[in-house]
Amino acid sequence: MPIYLLVAYIIFCVTPLGLAFSIAARRRKVEREIAALE
Amino acid sequence: MRRKSLVDSILIVLSVAVFLVALGMVFFYAPREATMGEVQRIFYFHVASAWVGFFGFFVTFVGGVGYLATHNCRWDILAFSSAEVGLVYISMTLVTGMLWAKPAWGTYWTWEPRLTISAVQWLLYVAYVMLRGSVLSPEREARFAAVYGIAAFVTVPLSWFAIRWWRTIHPQVISSEGMALAPRMIHTLFVSIAAFTLVYFALLRQRIALEQSRDHLAALRLHDEAATS
Amino acid sequence: MIEVNQLTKSFGPRRALVGIDLCVAPGECVVLCGPNGAGKTTLLRILATLARPTSGTVRIAGVDTAKAGADARMKIGFLSHRTLLYDDLTAEQNLAFYARMYAIPDAQTRIDALLERVELTARRHDLVRTYSRGMQQRLAVARAVLHRPPLVLLDEPYTGLDPLAADALTALLTDLTGEGGTLLLTSHNLQTDVTLNRRVVVLNRGRIVYDAPHADAATFPALYRELVGGEAVSPRHPATNSQQPVSSNQQPTTNNQQPTTNNQHPNFFRQVWAIVAKDIAAELHTREIFSAMFVFAVLALLIFSFALDLRGALAQTAAPGVLWATIAFAGTLGLSRSMAREQQTGGIEGLLLAPIDRAAIFFGKALGNLALMLAVEIVLIPLATVMFDVAFLRGGVLLTVLLGTVAYAAVGTLLAAIAVHTRAREVMLPILLLPLLIPLLITAVKATGVLLEGATWAEIGGWGQILVVYNLLIIAVALLTFGYVIEE
Numbered sequence: 001m002p003i004y005l006l007v008a009y010i011i012f013c014v015t016p017l018g019l020a021f022s023i024a025a026r027r028r029k030v031e032r033e034i035a036a037l038e
Numbered sequence: 039m040r041r042k043s044l045v046d047s048i049l050i051v052l053s054v055a056v057f058l059v060a061l062g063m064v065f066f067y068a069p070r071e072a073t074m075g076e077v078q079r080i081f082y083f084h085v086a087s088a089w090v091g092f093f094g095f096f097v098t099f100v101g102g103v104g105y106l107a108t109h110n111c112r113w114d115i116l117a118f119s120s121a122e123v124g125l126v127y128i129s130m131t132l133v134t135g136m137l138w139a140k141p142a143w144g145t146y147w148t149w150e151p152r153l154t155i156s157a158v159q160w161l162l163y164v165a166y167v168m169l170r171g172s173v174l175s176p177e178r179e180a181r182f183a184a185v186y187g188i189a190a191f192v193t194v195p196l197s198w199f200a201i202r203w204w205r206t207i208h209p210q211v212i213s214s215e216g217m218a219l220a221p222r223m224i225h226t227l228f229v230s231i232a233a234f235t236l237v238y239f240a241l242l243r244q245r246i247a248l249e250q251s252r253d254h255l256a257a258l259r260l261h262d263e264a265a266t267s
Numbered sequence: 268m269i270e271v272n273q274l275t276k277s278f279g280p281r282r283a284l285v286g287i288d289l290c291v292a293p294g295e296c297v298v299l300c301g302p303n304g305a306g307k308t309t310l311l312r313i314l315a316t317l318a319r320p321t322s323g324t325v326r327i328a329g330v331d332t333a334k335a336g337a338d339a340r341m342k343i344g345f346l347s348h349r350t351l352l353y354d355d356l357t358a359e360q361n362l363a364f365y366a367r368m369y370a371i372p373d374a375q376t377r378i379d380a381l382l383e384r385v386e387l388t389a390r391r392h393d394l395v396r397t398y399s400r401g402m403q404q405r406l407a408v409a410r411a412v413l414h415r416p417p418l419v420l421l422d423e424p425y426t427g428l429d430p431l432a433a434d435a436l437t438a439l440l441t442d443l444t445g446e447g448g449t450l451l452l453t454s455h456n457l458q459t460d461v462t463l464n465r466r467v468v469v470l471n472r473g474r475i476v477y478d479a480p481h482a483d484a485a486t487f488p489a490l491y492r493e494l495v496g497g498e499a500v501s502p503r504h505p506a507t508n509s510q511q512p513v514s515s516n517q518q519p520t521t522n523n524q525q526p527t528t529n530n531q532h533p534n535f536f537r538q539v540w541a542i543v544a545k546d547i548a549a550e551l552h553t554r555e556i557f558s559a560m561f562v563f564a565v566l567a568l569l570i571f572s573f574a575l576d577l578r579g580a581l582a583q584t585a586a587p588g589v590l591w592a593t594i595a596f597a598g599t600l601g602l603s604r605s606m607a608r609e610q611q612t613g614g615i616e617g618l619l620l621a622p623i624d625r626a627a628i629f630f631g632k633a634l635g636n637l638a639l640m641l642a643v644e645i646v647l648i649p650l651a652t653v654m655f656d657v658a659f660l661r662g663g664v665l666l667t668v669l670l671g672t673v674a675y676a677a678v679g680t681l682l683a684a685i686a687v688h689t690r691a692r693e694v695m696l697p698i699l700l701l702p703l704l705i706p707l708l709i710t711a712v713k714a715t716g717v718l719l720e721g722a723t724w725a726e727i728g729g730w731g732q733i734l735v736v737y738n739l740l741i742i743a744v745a746l747l748t749f750g751y752v753i754e755e
Contacts (some may be wrong), residue, residue: 002077004140008083008104009080013153023244026248030252038258097370158702165698172690175278185685192740193703196736201709203733204713
């Protein structure tokens with residue numbers, strides 16, 4: 001039983017973090033390209 | 039720019055803090071539920087993410103209306119960013135809902151109202167994102183997405199009623215209603231919702247900033263092209 | 268006739284037109300030249316009210332296009348390289364349709380006269396699909412001037428024309444200027460148009476760089492090259508084009524000279540009905556959508572029966588669901604095709620050019636789609652009744668089907684208009700449409716099921732309410748947003 005609880009909360013913690021990292025990574029890439037142009 | 043990133047930093051720190059507090063409350067403050075046991079604790083974050091998922095839809099709706107009214111890109115950026123974050127939240131809702139269903143009802147999926155409405159919202163979000171990726175011109179993309187976001191949002195309450203009434207016809211329905219909520223449970227639920235809402239706003243602002251950077255890059259590129267040709 | 272003030276047009280960060288100021292007096296003939304991407308077509312489309320400027324004002328015959336678009340459209344005729352004709356209608360039907368859009372008072376006389384002018388009288392009852400390109404262009408010219416507009420805008424009108432069509436066009440243009448009409452045409456072909464001593468405006472990179480009463484044929488090409496910065500200019504030989512004298516004996520006396528149109532403002536309902544009638548007429552000629560939808564629906568019924576092994580009591584329980592699932596899927600086929608047909612030859616632009624309320628276009632298309640779906644259901648439901656041995660043919664059930672189909676047609680028309688501009692339109696329409704239909708489908712299936720068990724309409728309670736509310740909401744959303752979807 002507890003395994004479901006554990007997996008669920010891992011998902012709850014990891015997913016927003018994953019999205020945050022994804023956004024940050026994409027932003028770094030764009031800012032690198034901006035810097036290259038300027 | 040500096041002031042903006044101060045707000046962002048505060049938001050990030052605050053959301054992480056409240057998230058951790060909520061996590062603590064879920065595991066140590068909220069009482070053990072009598073019938074379902076420990077697994078019931080999924081409920082708090084699951085409901086919180088469902089609420090925020092729907093809220094994201096609402097923000098996309100507002101962004102769409104704003105864009106059609108003003109033709110200002112900021113509204114469109116808001117709509118799109120909220121859709122992306124909202125989609126992630128609804129996906130979480132769906133998956134954790136299934137993880138709750140299995141120990142609670144013995145099956146990963148069932149046509150229980152909240153699971154079903156999450157699935158419907160998920161499909162609407164995905165359709166929205168697919169629409170954005172497939173329109174032939176950027177200006178049209180914003181307009182079409184706004185229209186679809188509005189239509190989609192309007193059908194969600196209708197879906198909710200239809201699904202609930204549909205399920206009440208069948209007596210063997212598995213209902214997630216009627217779970218007695220002790221005061222501590224209510225506290226935990228509220229803090230969880232607050233935590234997820236803050237995280238949503240933090241992610242939303244970051245996503246908007248990304249989109250603004252992209253626009254800046256596109257403008258720079260155009261400027262470059264014009265200058266060199 | 269035309270007053271443009273500080274017009275700019277941007278597509279996101281890209282500036283297509285910058286600070287355009289232009290005045291064209293009535294009776295003038297202006298040639299707009301420029302290299303590719305200079306903004307000629309963009310400017311023309313804004314003047315034709317097919318696109319909105321980002322800033323600045325445009326007045327046509329004193330009417331501000333932003334404020335009174337429909338009035339301005341009455342005065343504009345537009346010819347582009349897309350014919351804006353319906354392939355599945357005859358020439359006569361095409362002109363009759365547009366005559367109704369513009370509420371032309373002496374429609375039949377005018378149509379007869381124009382058909383003779385463009386030498387298409389013999390083929391007037393043939394489908395436009397059977398016409399050659401030259402013939403289509405001639406008919407398109409007739410369409411453009413049908414409502415006697417004082418201003419005619421032409422986007423590269425001579426492109427791809429055979430000599431006969433080119434002559435007809437020149438004759439018409441000459442007559443128009445003779446009658447006091449104003450012309451504005453865009454062109455790549457400097458030589459010819461310049462020798463006609465028209466006012467020349469040169470556009471480069473979104474700005475007007477030259478504007479003079481006429482240009483000297485000898486010196487202009489060099490000047491042009493200088494203005495647009497070294498782009499190669501290849502003037503066409505005048506022999507292949509419009510400078511030959513009009514060979515036919517058409518005298519321009521077939522219609523009264525009316526420099527100003529005094530058609531009454533078209534009636535909303537007549538226009539809606541005209542669109543529905545047009546779609547039905549086109550469908551009657553080809554019957555392709557109806558047949559495709561019907562065959563698909565029958566296939567769906569069969570496949571569901573086999574896949575779910577529907578026999579006896581199970582068939583009766585599953586029948587409402589199977590019926591509605593079939594309608595849902597077959598509908599996407601029809602909607603998709605119907606909108607695609609409108610887009611084919613630029614048809615929707617023809618509607619946008621006309622002085623018609625966007626809501627009228629929505630109602631027209633939606634009612635046409637509704638008619639199509641109802642036609643399929645009229646055959647489908649008796650079939651399903653027989654296949655599943657279920658009493659579908661009762662008042663309550665039929666009312667549910669009607670309400671459900673109305674809602675389907677409304678939201679489907681809106682989304683079909685969206686899907687038509689996407690990359691994978693046949694796939695996008697079902698993906699966009701079906702999630703929005705979920706509350707409708709659940710409600711319709713449940714209501715049908717309850718009615719089949721013997722309840723009356725009054726007894727279905729909440730289901731009826733949801734059905735009605737869904738209809739109201741979705742029609743409201745579609746009406747409010749359709750304009751935004753079909754405009755450029």
